[in-house]
Amino acid sequence: MILATTLLADDNTTEQSFNGYIDDGHKKFSNYIVDLFSSVDSSISRWVSDSDANETAEQKTISSVDEFFKDEKFIEELEKSFIRLRLGTTLQSKESTDYNYKIRAQIPLSRTKKSFQLFISDIEDNYFVSDVPTISKETNTQVGINFFAPIYKDIKSKYSVGISSLTPYARARYSKDFKADKWLIQPTQQFKYSLESDWSEETDIYFNRALDENSIFRTTLHRKTQAHVAGFNYAVIFSHYMTLSSKKGLSFSQQFWGNSKYSCEVAPSPYNGISDYSTYASWRQHIFKRWISLELTSGVSFHRQYEYEPNYVLQFNVDFYFGRI
Numbered sequence: 224m225i226l227a228t229t230l231l232a233d234d235n236t237t238e239q240s241f242n243g244y245i246d247d248g249h250k251k252f253s254n255y256i257v258d259l260f261s262s263v264d265s266s267i268s269r270w271v272s273d274s275d276a277n278e279t280a281e282q283k284t285i286s287s288v289d290e291f292f293k294d295e296k297f298i299e300e301l302e303k304s305f306i307r308l309r310l311g312t313t314l315q316s317k318e319s320t321d322y323n324y325k326i327r328a329q330i331p332l333s334r335t336k337k338s339f340q341l342f343i344s345d346i347e348d349n350y351f352v353s354d355v356p357t358i359s360k361e362t363n364t365q366v367g368i369n370f371f372a373p374i375y376k377d378i379k380s381k382y383s384v385g386i387s388s389l390t391p392y393a394r395a396r397y398s399k400d401f402k403a404d405k406w407l408i409q410p411t412q413q414f415k416y417s418l419e420s421d422w423s424e425e426t427d428i429y430f431n432r433a434l435d436e437n438s439i440f441r442t443t444l445h446r447k448t449q450a451h452v453a454g455f456n457y458a459v460i461f462s463h464y465m466t467l468s469s470k471k472g473l474s475f476s477q478q479f480w481g482n483s484k485y486s487c488e489v490a491p492s493p494y495n496g497i498s499d500y501s502t503y504a505s506w507r508q509h510i511f512k513r514w515i516s517l518e519l520t521s522g523v524s525f526h527r528q529y530e531y532e533p534n535y536v537l538q539f540n541v542d543f544y545f546g547r548i
Contacts, residue, residue, distance in 0.1 A: 245512070246512070249545070252545055291472050292464055293542075303331065303546065304329060304330055304331055305329055305546030306327070306545045307542055308325075308326050308542070309324065309325040309540055310323075310541045311539060314537040315536050317526075318534070326345060327342075327345065329341070329342050338371050340370075340371070341368050341369075342365070342366070342367060342383075342385070343365070364387070365385050366386050367384050367385015369382070370383070378397055379397070380395070380396070381395070382395050383395075388419075390418050391418050392419075393416050394416075398412075405432055405433075406431065407430075407432070408429070409428070409429040410426070411426070412424070420449070421449075423447065423448065424447070425448075426444075426446050427444070427445050428443070429442075430442040430443075430444075441460075441464070442459070442462075443458070444458075445457065446458075453484040454484030454485065454495070455482065456480070456481075456482050458481070459478070459479045460476055460477070460478045461477045462475065462476040463476075469509075470508055470509040470513075471507070473505070474505045475505075477501075477502050478501045480497065480501075481495070481497040485498050487528045488528070489530055494527065499525065500525045501522060501525070503520055504520070504521055505521075506519045506520075507519075514544045515541070515542070515543055516541070516542045516544070517539075518542065519537075519538070519539055520536070520537070520538040523535050
């Protein structure tokens with residue numbers, strides 16, 4: 224009996240020691256990332272002037288709702304330092320299996336009051352604005368610097384210059400929050416110019432409503448035009464996000480996408496109706512540690528390219544976060 228108790232105590236001690244080692248390693252690496260970014264900040268801050276770009280109360284509310292799911296909208300507006308490593312697999316009944324990894328880093332320059340931000344990211348060119356998988360997407364690594372201009376008449380401005388696939392580009396993003404009864408409406412407008420693909424512009428309007436303290440309903444309206452591409456893209460997305468606890472969350476989305484002059488191999492004539500109907504459910508959970516998240520997404524898409532036959536999709540993502548996110 225004494226021997227069994229001793230062995231059990233040894234096992235618990237070993238497990239605690241291992242967990243403590245992992246936690247200490249993550250903490251040290253995160254502190255290293257923050258210190259490294261701070262060092263870069265110190266080196267650059269003497270070249271720029273101070274400005275102030277404080278978040279509005281409405282934006283803080285939306286950020287807190289989105290923080291658990293950490294979607295593209297949340298990341299675009301985040302000014303904290305972090306590195307995210309994503310390992311993922313996408314299975315589709317109409318496409319081959321895709322294995323990928325992506326890295327994203329943001330380096331806010333706090334000594335300039337967060338007006339400037341260095342970034343490194345793998346961006347997917349996607350006809351939807353959310354993070355769910357789609358039929359066709361291209362990944363480009365972008366490196367550059369963001370500048371958050373002072374808020375002018377409640378309009379938040381973000382300017383970016385960088386390099387994507389060795390091609391320079393410039394981008395401007397504007398947004399403003401409107402309160403309407405229980406709804407928070409957030410229109411955003413983005414303009415981009417690239418030496419390779421010329422110009423593009425897109426509009427997103429988010430209609431947000433908190434159903435309770437743990438869930439939010441969002442309607443997203445999207446449109447985009449691009450040089451040398453016929454017609455314009457448009458999409459409507461209805462999303463429901465629920466945080467079941469501090470470690471678990473569930474989301475549902477219904478999406479409709481179309482292009483005013485869409486054509487494909489099975490339908491070469493231009494078509495201006497809806498070309499894709501898709502439904503997705505996503506489960507997100509912290510595993511082992513808060514800085515490791517598992518995301519499982521399943522859904523079905525009915526696309527004109529496949530003559531509206533069902534394309535079943537299953538996606539696994541594991542995210543590792545380092546820093547202050």
